Amino acid sequence: MELLNKETIESIYEKAADILATVGVEFEVDSVVELFKKNGAKVEGKKVFISPSLLKKALSSLPKVKYTPTHNKRLVAASPFSNAPMIIDDITGKIRRGNIQDAAKMYQLAETCDLYESINPGV
Numbered sequence: 001m002e003l004l005n006k007e008t009i010e011s012i013y014e015k016a017a018d019i020l021a022t023v024g025v026e027f028e029v030d031s032v033v034e035l036f037k038k039n040g041a042k043v044e045g046k047k048v049f050i051s052p053s054l055l056k057k058a059l060s061s062l063p064k065v066k067y068t069p070t071h072n073k074r075l076v077a078a079s080p081f082s083n084a085p086m087i088i089d090d091i092t093g094k095i096r097r098g099n100i101q102d103a104a105k106m107y108q109l110a111e112t113c114d115l116y117e118s119i120n121p122g123v
Contacts, residue, residue: 020050 024047042049087098
């Protein structure tokens with residue numbers, strides 16, 4: 001099963017690369033900003049602008065991993081709250097900081113849903 005075709009994936013990549021280069025990303029940790037600066041990124045205060053060449057260099061340095069599913073679940077490459085602690089509240093629809101009850105709901109969903117599972121890419 002193919003969820004996204006090659007053209008769609010390339011379009012998403014190009015748009016994300018454009019955002020990283022023109023809009024930039026703000027980092028709260030000074031050492032992270034310095035690391036990007038040391039590697040040639042344009043820096044304005046806490047905002048880092050990642051050029052397409054720096055993005056390509058960073059992505060090419062990642063280890064090559066091939067995931068072979070042993071079941072028919074779709075994979076969600078994120079773990080609740082490991083990388084994005086903000087959620088949209090089920091009841092109010094407002095964005096708020098996640099809590100332990102939210103984490104429990106996410107893990108229950110990941111364990112019982114036939115379509116998704118949760119992994120932590122930061123481990």
